[in-house]
Amino acid sequence: MLKKFLSLFQRRQQLSPVTVQVDDSEGWGDLTKLPNDYTYSQIQEIYADALEAWRKNPIAWRIISITTDYVVGDNIRVSSPNRNLNRFIYEFWNHPQNRMDLRLPGMCDELSRAGDLFILLFLNPQDGMSYIRFVTKDRITKIETAPNDWEKELVYHERLELTTETRKWYSPDHPDAASAPAVMLHYAVNRPVGALLGESDLVTMLPWLQRYSRMLEDRVRLHWAIRSFLWFITVPANAVAAKKEQYRTPPEAGSIIVKDESETWEVQAPTLHAADAANDMQAVRQMVDAGSGYPPHWRGESGDANLATAQAMQGPTERHLLRRQQYFTFMLQDLLFQAYGRSNQAGFTRNLVTADYDKLYHMILPEVSRWDNESLARAAREISSAMASANSLVGAAAGGSRTLSRWALKLLSRFAGEPLTDDLIEQILTEAKENPIKIFNPNEKPASKPDGETSKPENETSNNGYPRSEIHPLDRI
Numbered sequence: 001m002l003k004k005f006l007s008l009f010q011r012r013q014q015l016s017p018v019t020v021q022v023d024d025s026e027g028w029g030d031l032t033k034l035p036n037d038y039t040y041s042q043i044q045e046i047y048a049d050a051l052e053a054w055r056k057n058p059i060a061w062r063i064i065s066i067t068t069d070y071v072v073g074d075n076i077r078v079s080s081p082n083r084n085l086n087r088f089i090y091e092f093w094n095h096p097q098n099r100m101d102l103r104l105p106g107m108c109d110e111l112s113r114a115g116d117l118f119i120l121l122f123l124n125p126q127d128g129m130s131y132i133r134f135v136t137k138d139r140i141t142k143i144e145t146a147p148n149d150w151e152k153e154l155v156y157h158e159r160l161e162l163t164t165e166t167r168k169w170y171s172p173d174h175p176d177a178a179s180a181p182a183v184m185l186h187y188a189v190n191r192p193v194g195a196l197l198g199e200s201d202l203v204t205m206l207p208w209l210q211r212y213s214r215m216l217e218d219r220v221r222l223h224w225a226i227r228s229f230l231w232f233i234t235v236p237a238n239a240v241a242a243k244k245e246q247y248r249t250p251p252e253a254g255s256i257i258v259k260d261e262s263e264t265w266e267v268q269a270p271t272l273h274a275a276d277a278a279n280d281m282q283a284v285r286q287m288v289d290a291g292s293g294y295p296p297h298w299r300g301e302s303g304d305a306n307l308a309t310a311q312a313m314q315g316p317t318e319r320h321l322l323r324r325q326q327y328f329t330f331m332l333q334d335l336l337f338q339a340y341g342r343s344n345q346a347g348f349t350r351n352l353v354t355a356d357y358d359k360l361y362h363m364i365l366p367e368v369s370r371w372d373n374e375s376l377a378r379a380a381r382e383i384s385s386a387m388a389s390a391n392s393l394v395g396a397a398a399g400g401s402r403t404l405s406r407w408a409l410k411l412l413s414r415f416a417g418e419p420l421t422d423d424l425i426e427q428i429l430t431e432a433k434e435n436p437i438k439i440f441n442p443n444e445k446p447a448s449k450p451d452g453e454t455s456k457p458e459n460e461t462s463n464n465g466y467p468r469s470e471i472h473p474l475d476r477i
Helices: 002-014 039-055 060-070 083-094 100-114 206-225 238-245 275-291 306-346 370-389 394-397 402-416 422-434
Strands: 077-079 118-121 130-135 141-144 149-159 166-170 182-188 232-235 264-268 362-364
Touching: 039 100, 039 206, 039 275, 060 100, 060 206, 060 306, 077 083, 077 306, 083 100, 083 306, 100 118, 100 130, 100 232, 100 306, 118 306, 130 306, 141 238, 149 182, 166 182, 182 306, 402 422
Parallel strands: none
Antiparallel strands: 077 362, 118 130, 118 182, 141 149, 149 166, 232 264
């Protein structure tokens, strides 16, 4: 036994040493090193699944397209009261290398489908103009942030095709961004706190979309199989062999078969139980609708919903779309701000006063809800009528309380859906005071005329004795 142990020990000593190699490539690590982010492999899987679902599943495609239809709509216009910024916006927006009107739908699609949008701004050193390009989410392998602020992103690593190397892109917050030929901007939606990356609008629906597709495919196969049927022929026991030989080749359609009463025919076909399957498939569709936030009638399934129910179901959906439109608006404003800043660093544009960032842009956005316009107009009309009946708004505009007038105009504009700024309200009140309008008062009697003054011709006065220039507008109808 001892000899055997010594021989095994000597053989082990003769073995060559083993070297352990650890693969520390990006595919095995975390992209952001934050606890609430997915691992790199999970990010790749979710992105690929969402893209495949958008390409092959009509429900997934429709969910993304509905978001784009409402957020981008038929047109988005951006301008600025700052003359220099407004000129730059026009040149950037319509530049042949950018053509933003054509890019907006694709940008909104990718933001909703991937949850993240990585935009590159390439600076032209000859004229200070920036050209926009994109990097897909699956090519980003790592994001570096500031050591003491994980929300401040500094460097993005892009995976190059057919190689193991990566390319670094600086964010505008990086100290060396001014000298870089391009900077990368990152925007994300559905991002949990403690994460750098967003999540796709389809991420919660992907399992249910797959289940629904499989169930529907199975039902299609069953409906194809139901077209097949079998004939069962009952004959006396002594005639089974002869009949099997006779009907070895099934008769063609339209054939005439003559038989006696001892031979009976019956057909058997598969039973689908379609009613049970319809309930199951509807339950899966409801899970998909719950994840998307869109009511069924938005994708063409009216069901048993009437007009009142359909209108009530649109409220939460429109609020969700309005919130997405607000973020998309912020993204466009920040994109233009960064592009202008790059041009300013190159010495082609003037400095911007950013004390009031919101006043730099004027956005014209598509309406998310048509019902909001009607309700706001009705509210503004009722508020203005109430104020006019109380003679508050009229009296203030004619030289009454300036505080009351300011409050009334602010309240009226807020109910109308277009809030007025304090500067604009002051301008309206100043102009109203400088150019007062004589308000028709039906209770006021005409002033008595001095002795010897002839009355005006009848065609210059109205039926109630007022000059025609002061006739109430309703009397002219």
